[in-house]
Amino acid sequence: MHVPLGDAPTNACADDSVFEPNQTLGTAWPTPVGASVDSIAIAGLAICPASDTDHFRVTLSTPRSLVAIASWDSGVPVKLSILDSTGSSIGDAIAMGMHATRICLALPAGSSYPIVQTGNNTTNNYRLELALVASCN
Numbered sequence: 001m002h003v004p005l006g007d008a009p010t011n012a013c014a015d016d017s018v019f020e021p022n023q024t025l026g027t028a029w030p031t032p033v034g035a036s037v038d039s040i041a042i043a044g045l046a047i048c049p050a051s052d053t054d055h056f057r058v059t060l061s062t063p064r065s066l067v068a069i070a071s072w073d074s075g076v077p078v079k080l081s082i083l084d085s086t087g088s089s090i091g092d093a094i095a096m097g098m099h100a101t102r103i104c105l106a107l108p109a110g111s112s113y114p115i116v117q118t119g120n121n122t123t124n125n126y127r128l129e130l131a132l133v134a135s136c137n
């Protein structure tokens with residue numbers, strides 16, 4: 001969703017309109033991970049407005065393990081989860097230090113959806129890293 005200037009909160013939200021709208025599974029931003037690359041790092045993302053939830057899609061031709069890390073410079077933590085193709089959560093990231101949260105999960109072939117939100121009615125900017133790895137062990 002592109003937020004009109006008049007509705008923007010007072011802190012500066014990064015402009016991630018190139019990835020928006022991505023509020024739903026159906027509008028999830030299709031990452032190249034699993035297709036043309038094994039990893040990607042995206043900066044300049046924002047949970048903004050506070051009700052924002054960002055969906056990203058990873059589509060695999062064979063089962064792979066995925067590391068997903070969301071990180072931020074200051075402010076409230078963001079929450080990172082991975083949804084399956086039906087929209088059910090299959091894993092939640094856990095804190096990695098004060099300014100990042102991480103999950104490694106074995107994914108099936110097909111589409112899975114890393115999602116990011118704050119979940120506490122606040123905004124924040126963040127970065128997202130996704131990387132296919134040999135194993136989570």
Ligand SMILES: [Ca+2]
Pocket residue numbers: 016020045046047048052053054
């Ligand atoms: Ca966003």
